[in-house]
Amino acid sequence: MIYQVYVRSFQDSDGDGIGDLPGVRARLPYLKRLGVDGVWLNPFYPSPQHDHGYDVADYKGVDPMFGTLEDFDLLVEDCRKLGLRLVLDTVPNHCSAEHPWFLEALAAAPGSVSRARFHFADGRGPDGGLPPNNWRAMFGGPAWSRITEPDGTPASGTCTCSPRSSRT
16 A cells, blocks of 8 residues: 655644654654555655645755755665655656756757757747637646746747656
8 A cells, every 4th residue: 555645744843834754754653554555755855836846946855844865865764664665756747947957948049958858839829928728727827828038038939837858
C-alpha cells in the first residue's frame, strides 16, 4: 500500500503551522505500523507557491518551509531502515515561471534551444493579444499569458509554461 503525503499539511515539527520533512520522518514508524509499504511525497521543492508547490523553481532542492536537503537525506535513510519505498512527485510536466530554464527561455530569441524546452503558442486576434484557447489554469485564470520579448515588445509567441524534455 502506498500512502500519499502532502507534506505541507501532514505533520508540523517546528510549530510554524506548516508540515515539513522532519514531521514526515517522525511519523514513518506509525505509517509502517499501519501496513504502509511506500510513501508518496507531494512536491516539497523550492517554489513561489503560486500552484501549491507544483510550480517548481528548483527540482534539486528543498523549499525552506519544508526543511533542508539534510532533512530529506535523513528521511530517505529512515525509509530504508523501515523497509518503506519512497516515491517523489517530480512534476515533470510544468515548472515555475521562476525556474532558471524558463527565465533563460524568456531571455532567448524565438526559435532558440532555450525556448524549445517550453510550449509557446501564438495568441489570437489582430495583435496576438487574445488567448489561443479557452483553457483555464487549475488555480484560476487563463492557462495562457502573453510574454514580453527581451527588447520589451509584446511577443507573438506566448507561453503556457510547460517544459518539454531538454534537448540540450
